[in-house]
Amino acid sequence: xxxxxxxxxxxxxxxxxxxxxxxxxxxxxxxxxxxxxxxxxxxxxxxxxxxxxxxxxxxxxxxxxxxxxxxxxxxxxxxxxxxxxxxxxxxxxxxxxxxxxxxxxxxxxxxxxxxxxxx
Numbered sequence: 001x002x003x004x005x006x007x008x009x010x011x012x013x014x015x016x017x018x019x020x021x022x023x024x025x026x027x028x029x030x031x032x033x034x035x036x037x038x039x040x041x042x043x044x045x046x047x048x049x050x051x052x053x054x055x056x057x058x059x060x061x062x063x064x065x066x067x068x069x070x071x072x073x074x075x076x077x078x079x080x081x082x083x084x085x086x087x088x089x090x091x092x093x094x095x096x097x098x099x100x101x102x103x104x105x106x107x108x109x110x111x112x113x114x115x116x117x118x119x
Contacts, residue, residue: 024064024100025052032108033062038115046088049081054090058115061085061092064100 021029021042033040033053044054046061053062065078082092093114095107 022064022066022097024097027104028062028064028100028107029053031104032111036115046085046090049085051085051092055115059090060114061090062111063092063094065094065096 025042029040029042038055038057040053040055040062042053044051044056046054051061052064054060063078078094082094085092091114093111095110099107
């Protein structure tokens, strides 16, 4: 029997998160990520974490951060999480919800550059 590559107890939570995207996640997904020539997955489980968006073929993770990520505890958890994902070979890009709302084009350009100009 093979071991699962992720925490199976997170499956229901990931499904629920996919059904209930934040406004910013929904905008980034429908107005940009799902139109790209590479495949992204929403609310993907990677080991013990659920990441907002993942492009496995490019080892790129995109996280959208609400206010809780800027509190001390949130920042510490994000650092541990990002270090773990980086140790698995992923690049983690973080954008605030404010950036999505106020500089959507700039966020999309930054993602595009990481996907296609850093090869």
